Amino acid sequence: MSNSLLQTPIEYLKGVGPQRGELLRKELGIHRYEDLVNFYPNRYIDRTRYYKINELQKNDSEVQIIGKIIHIKTVEFGKAKKRLVATFVDETGEIELTWFQGHKWIRDSLKLNVPYVIFGKVASFGNTFNMAHPEMELLAEHEQSLRSAMQPVYPSTETLTNRGISNRVVNKMMQQLFVETQAKFIETLPAYLLDELKLIPKNAALFNIHFPKSQELLSKAQFRLKFEELFFIQLQLITKNLVRKHKIKGHPFTVVGENFNNFFQNHLPFELTNAQKKVLKEIRNDMGTNAQMNRLLQGDVGSGKTIVALMAMLIALDNGFQSCLMAPTEILANQHFNGLTELAKGLNINIKILTGSTKTADRKIIHEELENGSLHILIGTHALLEDKVQFHNLGLAIIDEQHRFGVEQRSKLWQKNDIPPHILVMTATPIPRTLAMSLYGDLDISVIDELPPGRKPIQTVHRYDSNRLKVWKFIKDEIAKGRQIYIVYPLIQESETMDYKDLMDGYESISRDFPLPQYSISIVHGKMKPADKDAEMKRFAEGKTNIMVATTVIEVGVNIPNASVMIIESAERFGLSQLHQLRGRVGRGAEQSYCILMTSFKLSSDSKVRLETMCQTNDGFEIAEVDLKLRGPGDIMGKQQSGVLQLQIADLVKDRDILMVARNEALKLLKKDPSMTLPEHQTLRTVFIELSKKKNIWNYIS
Ligand code: ADP
Ligand code: MG
Numbered sequence: 178m179s180n181s182l183l184q185t186p187i188e189y190l191k192g193v194g195p196q197r198g199e200l201l202r203k204e205l206g207i208h209r210y211e212d213l214v215n216f217y218p219n220r221y222i223d224r225t226r227y228y229k230i231n232e233l234q235k236n237d238s239e240v241q242i243i244g245k246i247i248h249i250k251t252v253e254f255g256k257a258k259k260r261l262v263a264t265f266v267d268e269t270g271e272i273e274l275t276w277f278q279g280h281k282w283i284r285d286s287l288k289l290n291v292p293y294v295i296f297g298k299v300a301s302f303g304n305t306f307n308m309a310h311p312e313m314e315l316l317a318e319h320e321q322s323l324r325s326a327m328q329p330v331y332p333s334t335e336t337l338t339n340r341g342i343s344n345r346v347v348n349k350m351m352q353q354l355f356v357e358t359q360a361k362f363i364e365t366l367p368a369y370l371l372d373e374l375k376l377i378p379k380n381a382a383l384f385n386i387h388f389p390k391s392q393e394l395l396s397k398a399q400f401r402l403k404f405e406e407l408f409f410i411q412l413q414l415i416t417k418n419l420v421r422k423h424k425i426k427g428h429p430f431t432v433v434g435e436n437f438n439n440f441f442q443n444h445l446p447f448e449l450t451n452a453q454k455k456v457l458k459e460i461r462n463d464m465g466t467n468a469q470m471n472r473l474l475q476g477d478v479g480s481g482k483t484i485v486a487l488m489a490m491l492i493a494l495d496n497g498f499q500s501c502l503m504a505p506t507e508i509l510a511n512q513h514f515n516g517l518t519e520l521a522k523g524l525n526i527n528i529k530i531l532t533g534s535t536k537t538a539d540r541k542i543i544h545e546e547l548e549n550g551s552l553h554i555l556i557g558t559h560a561l562l563e564d565k566v567q568f569h570n571l572g573l574a575i576i577d578e579q580h581r582f583g584v585e586q587r588s589k590l591w592q593k594n595d596i597p598p599h600i601l602v603m604t605a606t607p608i609p610r611t612l613a614m615s616l617y618g619d620l621d622i623s624v625i626d627e628l629p630p631g632r633k634p635i636q637t638v639h640r641y642d643s644n645r646l647k648v649w650k651f652i653k654d655e656i657a658k659g660r661q662i663y664i665v666y667p668l669i670q671e672s673e674t675m676d677y678k679d680l681m682d683g684y685e686s687i688s689r690d691f692p693l694p695q696y697s698i699s700i701v702h703g704k705m706k707p708a709d710k711d712a713e714m715k716r717f718a719e720g721k722t723n724i725m726v727a728t729t730v731i732e733v734g735v736n737i738p739n740a741s742v743m744i745i746e747s748a749e750r751f752g753l754s755q756l757h758q759l760r761g762r763v764g765r766g767a768e769q770s771y772c773i774l775m776t777s778f779k780l781s782s783d784s785k786v787r788l789e790t791m792c793q794t795n796d797g798f799e800i801a802e803v804d805l806k807l808r809g810p811g812d813i814m815g816k817q818q819s820g821v822l823q824l825q826i827a828d829l830v831k832d833r834d835i836l837m838v839a840r841n842e843a844l845k846l847l848k849k850d851p852s853m854t855l856p857e858h859q860t861l862r863t864v865f866i867e868l869s870k871k872k873n874i875w876n877y878i879s
Contacts, residue, residue, distance in 0.1 A: 265295065362383055426468065443523060475605075501573075
């Protein structure tokens with residue numbers, strides 16, 4: 178069996194030997210045959226395409242062309258230096274081929290007026306194209322060669338290249354390895370999975386990752402190997418998670434009763450999107466078991482998380498439990514309170530709000546009602562975490578915008594009870610943080626990946642401060658149509674005073690340009706008393722003012738469908754996810770919405786990328802990807818989670834779809850066969866145990 182053969186030290190491979198073996202170990206961590214098989218190319222050169230000479234462009238990387246040499250000459254240059262120059266033509270034009278070394282031998286071997294396939298990098302000098310040291314092959318031979326059309330390029334290091342281990346050499350080693358092992362590798366996945374997901378067998382996958390026969394087979398090989406990698410990680414994580422879940426009991430919500438059904442049948446203000454239904458089902462399933470739910474609900478701004486939250490709380494209520502919803506700011510808590518009260522107005526339930534500014538008298542009532550169980554749903558801020566707040570029986574805690582609450586705070590909610598409430602964390606910040614979390618197994622994930630119907634995509638543009646007059650004119654036109662406008666200023670904690678000054682200066686000049694009585698302006702910032710803030714928000718929400726000048730306090734959650742223009746001042750100072758969040762404040766109604774990013778002329782290259790990204794896409798996932806590239810995964814994942822996940826072939830960001838499939842399959846498998854002892858899981862189990870020894874999940878993370 179090739180299994181033990183794969184454990185052979187790499188220097189025993191023909192053509193490697195002790196010296197190269199040492200290099201491979203040191204530079205690439207390749208110790209055994211097995212490591213070499215699992216050393217995958219990081220890109221491929223496409224040799225399926227043939228270029229015509231008139232299609233060549235400056236900066237074309239590597240291309241291949243079919244044509245003939247019609248002329249060869251030796252050109253002298255410098256002191257006693259020569260180069261060989263050939264004129265190569267096809268029916269569309271001509272290019273020069275050059276050689277600086279080995280003239281005689283090459284000159285002798287080249288044939289005139291015979292079809293060749295040439296391959297190499299093109300450079301351009303003026304109007305002529307040139308290819309230095311091309312790979313040459315007679316067309317007749319080319320057609321018969323078995324070489325893969327897609328040529329693998331392996332990761333390398335400077336030392337390796339300097340010591341002669343070129344890509345070609347690695348390629349040769351790989352060929353040798355496939356010869357020695359007869360390309361027989363153990364199938365690691367059960368047959369029914371291969372069937373179900375149409376995965377190609379392990380042998381075929383490894384063969385095609387190194388020697389792809391076609392683009393199609395390469396894609397299949399990549400898919401299979403990525404799936405496998407993520408699948409085994411998920412098996413590890415979920416196994417760990419199951420252990421955790423067995424320890425942490427939860428309240429089983431077994432009934433879906435009166436309140437839920439009444440709401441669903443009689444008070445639903447719109448039809449739920451399929452994504453909302455799907456997510457609700459996942460939540461229901463979780464809460465139906467006697468293990469604690471720990472779920473993350475992820476959905477872009479405006480995707481409709483609020484109603485999902487309410488319906489989950491109704492399930493809790495139908496099972497005789499209380500719920501709470503915690504928001505990071507008072508404005509948001511208020512907004513949730515108003516929104517949920519409105520949604521639930523046909524139902525006979527008691528919803529209240531508790532924040533830092535709740536009056537003592539009201540507070541007392543809330544405390545009482547909480548303890549005697551007559552208060553069903555409590556919305557609030559951090560105030561919910563105070564010791565005095567004692568629930569009669571908290572069954573579900575929903576946390577909005579999780580990045581503002583730490584894990585400790587989350588657990589503070591339930592340390593008060595014996596059996597913890599189910600936890601639902603809602604966030605509009607998509608991956609990568611959350612993806613990493615799924616890898617931690619800390620939370621299960623639900624995604625609302627669909628916006629309610631009828632939304633028009635927000636149009637985003639970038640304008641320099643010097644164009645402000647035009648922007649103001651645009652705003653006036655929009656206001657004349659009855660729309661409302663946000664103008665947001667950055668607020669960065671360290672320079673709060675300066676930011677405050679920017680905001681107030683801005684407010685003054687806006688007030689001058691948009692004078693009363695024709696226009697009225699609201700302002701909201703962090704230095705205001707909560708009551709004043711709310712009053713201003715309310716005026717704007719009710720349409721009494723046209724413009725809302727604000728700092729980022731309005732960043733999350735605020736919902737005013739009539740506001741259709743978001744102007745972000747000093748947009749270069751905001752991070753991508755923040756810009757996206759801010760933009761999400763508009764585009765909530767039926768009207769066309771706009772986001773205008775105002776900046777000075779001084780822009781760093783990163784700022785430019787951020788602005789361009791914003792103008793190009795509304796997709797939060799795409800934006801998160803760019804963010805990941807700009808900031809690096811360590812930064813995004815936060816300090817305690819720093820360190821990149823060391824994956825061999827899968828990419829957590831790009832392959833999130835495969836990750837989800839892998840996760841689902843792993844869940845299904847472990848549900849059916851938690852200890853992986855069924856006959857069809859025999860090999861899987863062996864591989865799993867070996868892998869867990871060698872690559873414990875924590876190794877991926879550090
Ligand atoms: P977010 O996910 O950002 O919290 P919200 O829950 O605030 O989104 O919903 C955004 C807006 O979309 C709200 O005005 C809400 O009433 C509306 N909405 C939510 N779901 C639907 C739906 N299925 N059909 C139509 N409108 C919806
Ligand atoms: Mg929301």
